[in-house]
Amino acid sequence: MLFRQYNDPKLAQYAYLVGCQKTGEALLIDPLRDIDQYVAAAEREGLTITAVAETHIHADFLSGAREFADRHGAKLYLSAEGEDEGWPSAWAKGSDYDVTFLRDGDTFAIGNIDITAVHTPGHTPEHLSYVVVDRGSGATTPIGIATGDFVFVGDLGRPDLLEQAAGMHGVQEDSARTLFQSLPKFRELQDYLQVWPAHGAGSTCGKALGAVPTTTVGYEKLYNASLAAADGGEETFVDAILDGQPEPQMYFARMKRDNRDGVPLLGTLPTPPALTAKELAAKADAGETLVVDTRLDRSGFMAKHIPGALYAPMNKSFNTVVGSLVVDETTPIVLVIEAGHVEEAVRDLVRIGYDNVVGYATPDTLERYVEDGGETASIPEITFEDLARRKDEDGTAVVDVRFASEYAGGHVPGAVNASYTRLPDYETDRIPSGKTLLVHCASGARSAAASAFLAREGYDVAYVNGAFGDYAEDHEVATGSRETVEA
Incomplete structure (x- = not known):
């Protein structure tokens, strides 16, 4: 057996290749939509991806299952569970694809590798985990389990996403149970089984995921805090x-819908053209195009950017920022980005x-746009000391864009x-209108993106660049949840 x-x-996000080297067949679990990466990787190992399995209907990325079935004729293994709760893989039902719908205990084989589906609901109603037995090596007991969003390293999959992201009100407590x-x-x-989760540290599919890529059942029994909480009983x-x-993130609801109803086929990866300064000006002036500025220098963005541009630095937050702040996925997007990062950004998007x-447009093209008289905008940048002096002024409001638990x-x-x-x-219900908004987070990273968004929406914004921890050491802070404060 080959495992990658x-x-x-x-x-x-983690996807998994489970291949039988004797027959040359491979199973891919939870692939992303741009499947060329997996096809090439399998070919390098002398394998062909003949089957794709999904652990559940994902909320944080578009699945590549349909793409594999359509372009490569891969057999699909999808969950038959969860239909009563409204989460079947509707797009695959009645399709011409080769689909097997699995229930708890169903098995299938990839060459000399046996896979058993285990229904593990809670994160989602339809969720399956996959137990893998390498029969080709003579094994009769499992080597590992692909747990999807059921069990992570150090955490469990959150049971509230159907309510918090997909808008199914009143279901999160039942899902937790x-x-x-x-x-x-x-x-x-068995304690020795390897655990292959669908996500690691940085995912919001849980609250405390570990940065180690895999684990074992025995280790999680000892050290998984969420699993340990169950020792105290159900309540x-x-x-x-x-x-x-x-x-x-805002885009999670759309991912749930599209993965259930059918991900649009991608085909080849888009290759957007490089724009000249004149073409950039025409796009910016047209008003229909959204400029997404990916420069890492957030102070540089605040000082000078194309009016209405969103700020989404080309780092680990890129998907989160765009997915949270660009509500209409059909919006025409122009990137301000170094040429060497264009393909990476397109894949991310x-x-x-x-x-x-x-x-x-590259940053150099942006400079030529400015030199040619292109219109620019700026957002005032202030420190936490400035915030401390100004926060109680009439016509000023502090907006804290951290998570509610941090707040x-x-x-x-008064923030x-x-x-x-x-x-x-x-x-519409929390952001004060008619005031200057002093926008901050913990470090200045999240508030930079938020400041650009709010400025685009017409608010008068000042961006707070600095560490909230330093402010908290020298100034009074309040505690309590948003609901407590507003009550």
Whole structure:
């Protein structure tokens, strides 16, 4: 058996290749949408991906399962569970693809490798885990389990996403109880089994995922804090697993819908053209195009950028920022980006459904645009000391764009909390209008993206660049949840 893990560090997502070297067949578990990467990797190993399995209907990326079936004729293994709760893989039902719908205990083989589906609901109703036996080596007991979003390194998959991201109100507590009831299926596994999770540190599919890429059943039994919370009983577990979960990105609801109803076929990766300064000006002036500025220098962005541009630095936050702040995925996008990062950015965007990148301009092109008289905008940049002096002024409001759990642990007295991952949701009911907004986070990174978004929406914004921890050492801070403060 050949085993490979593929990691997308921005999505903190893992896909898995399980191959039978004797027959040359391979199974791919939970692939991203741009499947060329996996096809090439399998070919380098002398394997052909003949089958794709999904652990569940994902919320944080678009699945590559349909792409594999359509372009390569791969057999699909999808969950038949969860239909009563409204989460079947509707796109595959009645299709011409070769699909097997699995229930708890169903098995299939890839060459001399046996895979058993285990229904492990809680994160989602349809969730399956896959137990793998390398029969070709003579084994009769499993080597590992692909747990999807059921068990992570150090954590469990959050059970509240259907409510918090997909808008199914009133289901998160029931989902938490279902997750509790699934845990014995994990505990009864042999300690030596390897655990192959779908996500690692940085994913918001849990609240405390470890940075180690794999683990074992025995290790998680000893050290997984969420699993340990279940030792206190169901009520203790439900309270613990729902407490402190980060606000999910805005695009999660769309991912759930598209992965259920059918991901649009991608084909080849888009190749947006390089724009001249004149072409950049025409795109900017047209008003229909969204400029996404990826420069790492956030102070440089604040000092000078194309009016209405969003700020999404080309780092691990890129997907999160775009997915949170660009609500309409069909929006034509122009990137301000170094030429060497264009393909990376395009891959990042198509993985979360933004296919309409119509061009890019390098920072040098942006400078020529400015030299040619192109219109620019700026956002005032201030420090936390400036915030301390100005926060009580008439016509001023402090906006804290950290997660609610961070805000509850300590915040500027009177600050409005609106997590940057949900800003389009909060605009009408939390963001004060007619005031100068002093926008901050913990370090200046998240507030930079939030400041650009709010400025684009017409707010008068001042960007706070600095560490909240330093402010908290020298100034009074309030504690308590958003609801407590507003009450």
